[in-house]
Amino acid sequence: MNALRLLPAGLLASACLALPAAAPAQEPAGKPRVSFEAKTLPANDVETKILGVIEDVFANQRRGSMSVPTHDGRILRVLAESIGAKHVVELGTSVGYSGLWFSLALKATGGKLTTYEIDKDRAAKARANFARAGVGDIITIVEGDAHVEVTKLKEPIDLLFLDADKEGYVDYLNKLLPLVKPGGLIVAHNMVERMAHPPYLQAITTNPALETVYINLSESGIGVTLKKR
Numbered sequence: 417m418n419a420l421r422l423l424p425a426g427l428l429a430s431a432c433l434a435l436p437a438a439a440p441a442q443e444p445a446g447k448p449r450v451s452f453e454a455k456t457l458p459a460n461d462v463e464t465k466i467l468g469v470i471e472d473v474f475a476n477q478r479r480g481s482m483s484v485p486t487h488d489g490r491i492l493r494v495l496a497e498s499i500g501a502k503h504v505v506e507l508g509t510s511v512g513y514s515g516l517w518f519s520l521a522l523k524a525t526g527g528k529l530t531t532y533e534i535d536k537d538r539a540a541k542a543r544a545n546f547a548r549a550g551v552g553d554i555i556t557i558v559e560g561d562a563h564v565e566v567t568k569l570k571e572p573i574d575l576l577f578l579d580a581d582k583e584g585y586v587d588y589l590n591k592l593l594p595l596v597k598p599g600g601l602i603v604a605h606n607m608v609e610r611m612a613h614p615p616y617l618q619a620i621t622t623n624p625a626l627e628t629v630y631i632n633l634s635e636s637g638i639g640v641t642l643k644k645r
């Protein structure tokens with residue numbers, strides 16, 4: 417038994433005060449400091465141009481746009497490019513910040529993005545941002561209520577990104593899961609306790625055809641669901 421736990425509270429306080437201060441943690445001699453800082457480095461002119469617009473949108477249009485954080489944008493790009501996505505479908509374009517991250521992947525895979533937005537002003541800003549990044553030709557913005565518009569989609573999907581109305585995620589999943597290719601991904605943003613919609617969590621964790629992991633839970637939270645082959 418720890419002797420301190422037997423002391424009354426007052427005595428414990430003074431006992432603690434009497435204890436020597438804990439020594440600061442020491443770096444083992446010779447061990448270099450670890451840094452997890454990372455930044456997207458442009459590999460060519462196409463990436464330089466897209467990244468320039470990404471930085472500008474982040475600096476000047478982020479306010480009120482509800483765009484994903486930069487780190488999440490980088491995650492989206494890595495997911496899309498690593499599965500060789502040819503068709504990404506996004507619910508919730510806003511001003512196109514996440515779409516620009518997807519475009520980095522899609523320029524490399526030869527793919528395209530179909531993205532849905534209900535707000536005309538945001539859709540117009542996104543269209544202008546895609547054009548000046550040089551990716552307007554690989555992106556289709558569908559304006560209107562995505563719950564209605566997605567029912568017109570017929571093409572297979574490699575990666576489905578849910579980032580519109582949170583209570584709508586289950587409806588989007590139900591309508592679009594048949595189009596997601598085996599081996600494709602359903603990526604859902606804002607999978608943290610205060611934002612995630614329980615029926616969506618239930619839908620992605622109780623279907624044996626799906627495998628879900630959650631990443632970046634200490635920040636915005638992303639659900640990554642694999643449609644098994």
Ligand SMILES: C[S@@+](CC[C@H](N)C(=O)[O-])C[C@H]1O[C@@H](n2cnc3c(N)ncnc32)[C@H](O)[C@@H]1O
Nearest residue numbers: 482483484508510513514533534561562580581
């Ligand atoms: C969180 S923002 C999207 C941010 C964007 N993915 C990004 O990271 O740059 C959500 C967007 O979904 C749009 N939205 C909400 N409900 C919608 C619906 N039913 N149909 C289409 N868009 C919708 C909103 O207008 C808003 O611009």
